[in-house]
Amino acid sequence: MADIRVNIAGLDMKTPVMTASGTFGYGLEFADLVNLSDIGAIIVKGTTLLPREGNDYPRMAETPSGMLNCVGLQNKGAEYFCQHIYPQIKDLQTNVIVNVSGSSPDDYAECARLIGELDKVPAIELNISCPNVRQGGMAFGVTTDGAASVVRAVRAAYSKPIIVKLSPNVTNIADIALAVEAEGADAVSCINTLMGMAIDIERRRPKLSISTGGLSGPAIKPVAVRCVWQVAKAVKIPVVGLGGIMTAADAIEFLMAGASAIEIGTANFIDPAVSVHVAEGISEWLDRHGCKSVQEIIGQVQ
Amino acid sequence: MTVSEVSFPNNRYVLLKLTDSQPLPDIRPGQFVEVLVQGSPSTFLRRPISINYVDRENNQLWLLVAMVGEGTKTLGQLSAGDKLNLVFPLGNGFSPVQQTGEEVLLVGGGVGVAPLLEYGKYLKAEGARPSFLLGARTKNDLLLLDLFRSIADVYITTEDASLGEKGFVTHHSILSEKRFDRIAVCGPKPMMVNVAKYAKQNDIPCEVSLENMMACGLGACLCCVEKTVRGNVCVCTEGPVFNINDLTWQI
The missing domain is CATH 3.40.50.80 (Nucleotide-binding domain of ferredoxin-NADP reductase (FNR) module)
Structure with missing residues (x-):
C-alpha cells in the first residue's frame, strides 16, 4: 500500500483529502454515513466574529455539472462556535480546521484570535473569497493589497498555521498568492467558487435571491486545476487544491498540478462518503502505478 | 435499494416500490429520502422525495414521484430489478399521536x-x-x-x-x-x-x-432554509415538517 499521508503547514494528515468548508457542516452531520476519522481534515463551516443570518431563500440553483449557491456565510458566530460546537467536535480523530471570514481585517483577526484559543483546532482557513456577502469576503481576495491586509492582521493575532483560501475571480491568482505568502500565510487553498448567475426564464428573474452566486462542482474543475498549477509554480508554501473534485482521478489531477492536498466540496452532497472513496482511489492508483508515496506525483506536471 | 415494482397512478406520476436485502430502518411519517438519479446528465444533485408508505410486511419503501423535470422523469424510466441509491431516512417528520382518539x-x-x-x-x-x-x-x-x-x-x-x-x-x-x-x-x-x-x-x-429546494439533505449546505421565529433554519434537518407558529408566514 502506497503511503498517502501528507503534511500541510505542519499538520499531519492521514490522507490528502479534506472536506471543504460549507459542504460538510461540522462533520457530525455526516457521522452516520462516513467514518470521520478516515478523513485527512474537516474544514468546518465559515465562521464570523458575529452571528449572520445569511441571504434569503432561494440560495441554490442546479446548473450543468454543478450548482450555484448564495448562502452568505450563515453561522452563529465565533462565540457560539467556541461554546457550543467545539465541545462536540474537539475529540474527532481528525484535523478540525475552522474557516474564518469577516468584513474587516480587525474582524477577521478577532475571530481568528478566539478560534486560536481552542487547543484542538490546529489551523484556520482564511476565507477572503466568499462571493456572496456585500462587505468583506471576496472584496479582500481580489486585490493584492486587500488580501495582504487581512493576512497581516490575522497573522498578528493567530500563531498557528493559516491556510488562505483564494478567489478565482481575479486577473492573476498567482499575484494574490504571492501577496499572502509574503504576509506569513502557511499555505493557500484554491479555488473558492466562481461568481455566476442563472435566470428563470418563465418568471424572468434570477434564480438566486441576490441574483449572483458561487459556482461549484465539476463544471469549474478545469479552471481550478489551472489556478493550482499557476499558484504552485509561483509560491513556496504548500497549495491545497479544490474545485469540482468528484473522483480519485480528479484529485490526482490536482496533485499533479502541484497541490499537496485536496479538498472535496460539492461532491459531499452527492456521495456523503466521497472523501473516503477518493482517498482509497488515490491509494489504489499509486499502487497500480508502482508509486510508494503520494509525494511522488505532487507537482509532477510542470 | 432495488426497484421491485413501478406503476403510474396517472401520466404525470410514478409510484416506485423499493426493497432491500436489509430490513428497513426506523422511519417516521413525514421523513424523506435523497435519491441519486443515474442516467440523466443534466441532473447533478440528488432529488429529495418524501416517503409515501412503508410496507414492513414486504420490507418495501414507496416513493410517489411527480415527473416534473429531467431528474424525476428519469426516475419514471426505472424498471423492476434496477438499483437506486438512497440516503435516508432524513428530516424530522410529523408529530406523533398526542392523545388517543384525537x-x-x-x-x-x-x-x-x-x-x-x-x-x-x-x-x-x-x-x-x-x-x-x-x-x-x-x-x-x-x-x-x-x-x-x-x-x-x-x-x-x-x-x-x-x-x-x-x-x-x-x-x-x-x-x-x-x-x-x-x-x-x-x-x-x-x-x-x-x-x-x-x-x-x-x-x-x-x-x-415544506419542499424548499435542497442540495445535501443533511444540514450542511444551508441552501434549503426557511425563515422561522428562530431565524433561518434548514428545512432538511429542522423540517420538512414545521408547526405554523414557528414560521413567519403572513397568516
Missing part, C-alpha cells in the same frame, strides 16, 4: 399527498382518528384514492367538480361541520398557506411539510 385532518394536494398516506396509517395504528381532505384540479389528478380510503374517510374537492365538492380544500363543508383537534398539510404553497390561515383562525394546531 381527530387529525390530513390535507393534501398534488404530490403533497404522498407523505400523508404513511402518516394516516401511523395515526390509525396508534389510536388516533385520521381523516383525509384531498384537493385536485380534476378527479384524474387525485392519486392513490383507494389506498387513502382503506385507511380513513376521504373528503375531496376538485376545481372542476368532477369528484367531491367543487373548489379548493379550504372550501370543503367538512371544515365547518366537524371540529378537528389537529391538522397536517402538504401540498402547493398557496394551499398550505390557506389551510394554515383556517387553522389559525379556528385555533387548531397545524403542521405543514
Whole structure:
C-alpha cells in the first residue's frame, strides 16, 4: 500500500483529502454515513466574529455539472462556535480546521484570535473569497493589497498555521498568492467558487435571491486545476487544491498540478462518503502505478 | 435499494416500490429520502422525495414521484430489478399521536399527498382518528384514492367538480361541520398557506411539510432554509415538517 499521508503547514494528515468548508457542516452531520476519522481534515463551516443570518431563500440553483449557491456565510458566530460546537467536535480523530471570514481585517483577526484559543483546532482557513456577502469576503481576495491586509492582521493575532483560501475571480491568482505568502500565510487553498448567475426564464428573474452566486462542482474543475498549477509554480508554501473534485482521478489531477492536498466540496452532497472513496482511489492508483508515496506525483506536471 | 415494482397512478406520476436485502430502518411519517438519479446528465444533485408508505410486511419503501423535470422523469424510466441509491431516512417528520382518539385532518394536494398516506396509517395504528381532505384540479389528478380510503374517510374537492365538492380544500363543508383537534398539510404553497390561515383562525394546531429546494439533505449546505421565529433554519434537518407558529408566514 502506497503511503498517502501528507503534511500541510505542519499538520499531519492521514490522507490528502479534506472536506471543504460549507459542504460538510461540522462533520457530525455526516457521522452516520462516513467514518470521520478516515478523513485527512474537516474544514468546518465559515465562521464570523458575529452571528449572520445569511441571504434569503432561494440560495441554490442546479446548473450543468454543478450548482450555484448564495448562502452568505450563515453561522452563529465565533462565540457560539467556541461554546457550543467545539465541545462536540474537539475529540474527532481528525484535523478540525475552522474557516474564518469577516468584513474587516480587525474582524477577521478577532475571530481568528478566539478560534486560536481552542487547543484542538490546529489551523484556520482564511476565507477572503466568499462571493456572496456585500462587505468583506471576496472584496479582500481580489486585490493584492486587500488580501495582504487581512493576512497581516490575522497573522498578528493567530500563531498557528493559516491556510488562505483564494478567489478565482481575479486577473492573476498567482499575484494574490504571492501577496499572502509574503504576509506569513502557511499555505493557500484554491479555488473558492466562481461568481455566476442563472435566470428563470418563465418568471424572468434570477434564480438566486441576490441574483449572483458561487459556482461549484465539476463544471469549474478545469479552471481550478489551472489556478493550482499557476499558484504552485509561483509560491513556496504548500497549495491545497479544490474545485469540482468528484473522483480519485480528479484529485490526482490536482496533485499533479502541484497541490499537496485536496479538498472535496460539492461532491459531499452527492456521495456523503466521497472523501473516503477518493482517498482509497488515490491509494489504489499509486499502487497500480508502482508509486510508494503520494509525494511522488505532487507537482509532477510542470 | 432495488426497484421491485413501478406503476403510474396517472401520466404525470410514478409510484416506485423499493426493497432491500436489509430490513428497513426506523422511519417516521413525514421523513424523506435523497435519491441519486443515474442516467440523466443534466441532473447533478440528488432529488429529495418524501416517503409515501412503508410496507414492513414486504420490507418495501414507496416513493410517489411527480415527473416534473429531467431528474424525476428519469426516475419514471426505472424498471423492476434496477438499483437506486438512497440516503435516508432524513428530516424530522410529523408529530406523533398526542392523545388517543384525537381527530387529525390530513390535507393534501398534488404530490403533497404522498407523505400523508404513511402518516394516516401511523395515526390509525396508534389510536388516533385520521381523516383525509384531498384537493385536485380534476378527479384524474387525485392519486392513490383507494389506498387513502382503506385507511380513513376521504373528503375531496376538485376545481372542476368532477369528484367531491367543487373548489379548493379550504372550501370543503367538512371544515365547518366537524371540529378537528389537529391538522397536517402538504401540498402547493398557496394551499398550505390557506389551510394554515383556517387553522389559525379556528385555533387548531397545524403542521405543514415544506419542499424548499435542497442540495445535501443533511444540514450542511444551508441552501434549503426557511425563515422561522428562530431565524433561518434548514428545512432538511429542522423540517420538512414545521408547526405554523414557528414560521413567519403572513397568516
